[in-house]
Amino acid sequence: MIAGSIAFHLPLSLNASAPPERRGVRRDHVRMMVLSKETGHACHDQFYHLDRYLASGDVLVLNNSRTIPAILKGRAASTSLELEIRLARKIDDRRWHALLVSTEGVKEGETIVFSAQLQGVVEKTTPDSPLSMIRFSKSGTSLFNEIYSIGEPVRYEYIEDPWDLDYYQTVFASHPGSVEMPSAGRAFTWEMLFKLRKKGVKITFIQLHTGLSYFLNDRWDHHPSKNTEQYIVPTESWNEIISAKLSGKRVIAAGTTVVRALETAIETNELSGWTNLYIHPGYQLKVADGILTGLHEPEASHLAMLSAFISQEKLCQAYQEAVEEKYLWHEFGDMNLIL
Template identity: 60%
Template sequence: MAATKALDFYLPDELNASHPPEKRGLRRDHVRMMVLDRSMGDVRHDCFFHLADYLESGDLVILNNSRTIPAVLYAEWYRNTVQLAPKVEIRLARRRGEDTWDALVVASPVMTGDSLHLSPELSATVLGEKENSPLKLIQFSKKGADLFNIIYALGEPVRYEYIEQPWDLDFYQTVFASHPGSVEMPSAGRAFSWELLFNLKRNDIQVDYIRLHTGLSYLLDDQWIQTPEENEEEYHISDGTMARIIETKAAGKRVIAVGTTVVRALETAAKNGALSGMTNLYINQHYPLKIADGIITGLHEPKASHLDMLSAFVSEHHLLKAYGQAIDTGYLWHEFGDMNLIL
């Protein structure tokens, strides 16, 4: 299902954040924050470090602790023993097993049986193709932690056209990231610092973590637009975290999801009862949210499916009006940009 046409708007190029806040002279927790009231549509403007001022004692903030991997790799491309290209780009899309990944191999036409030599220690074989998709299933010669170690040594972060220069992987990590697997940074958590997390706890605001490994969102060709239903992502919620969620809601307090990834994981678990697995849940204005009472997120580009999800929290009218204010007052978009709290 395509993103709602109503959620289209003009975003000036200069509002695409091309530099991390730290390179703009800001601490990561001092980006701007637009606070949007779900029911009335009222908007306030503040600094993200003041987040605790908008939450209440007993509220529960849920973060995604997936760690970003450097998912862009380069390899020599072989068919049988013949080298077809000395350097092709591979973009990992999502993990399928200990040694298998869906990947975008930027070379045409890559065929089943072709081999990709990434380094003396690592190679991969193309096992097959995905229907109606440019993605291939590839199997690496290493698996588990050994594979991740080499990927971290060889790879670089996924970078889109509004990021004008390469930044080190550290800029694409949240401070609390602990489980490698996200192809793109779960960026809503980027603005949190340890000081801010401590400040929340000091105000009796609970903090807990789930895990959802983000997939590759853009396949480098507008011919291939992935719908949320096609973008399967792996998630895990612990028994203890779910127990805290249930206790929080039973006490009449709010569960605040940090990012669309957290909403997707929580609402999948509420829908199917499974605390771990794969999700392709699509959430829009018609979806009845069961767990998330609010969301902390970045600012999303025109027609993005993430905007559909936000319309489950707040009306499209209020959302577009708030986005208009954000544009007029110079908020910055994307993973290095400013934040939006919807409560």
């Protein structure tokens, strides 16, 4: 268990196994638990009413990283053994760290044939890491085009059906690179963003390309400090955020990815790079005043980050209330606003 995370019982019935749209709910009409940092009081609303909780001059920061279909299936050239890999993080235009789901007989130097147009060579494997280095036969945009052509989105056991990639995208996603959906932004619609702007809420974008969060085996270390992710905070966005802070306005991060990027930027004085920042109870947040996020599973590291916004005791009470109120969990579930 990661220090700062919390344990609770999550009934299987509260796992959102299908996108809201396939449950007859509009994308922006999922439920939202609004939680006070000071009192711990929770009120229950719909996400569509987010504008009621934000004020003119507040800055809402969104992650516009686009989800890629990170599961690739192929076969080993030397043995014809069927293989599956899960892309974990991009190294450069041609190479990725990836999880080899089927590793039996796969050695360094092995060529994996994914399609007539794409192959990959296993350049490096290490016994103390679940990830291998894959060098692809294509690079840059050509590689992404092929990945989008043959890949499947990452899904875990609570997702019963293989939903199309479009269900794993935010409406504003524009920079391909996330292997799992930056899901805190999923509920937004263009109508919703227009409504917020009309009220005077400033909306700005950053990118943090999410890495693979689970290696399909509990023996591997899943601590956030082991998960290095690439981020970019555009200068224009940073200036808007700092201006809001100096004028006493709030900065609300849509998702743990945004918090990680912003807090890394101010700690390192670097607006782009790689981060393995671990935000935990007692961490002094310097940029984010509030967070909009989904509901996270028991003992998840994201709960440790939320405990930097609100005490662990209040967070635990709120999550118990969310269970009682039958909120839905995970990337297709309901939302939580902490202010």
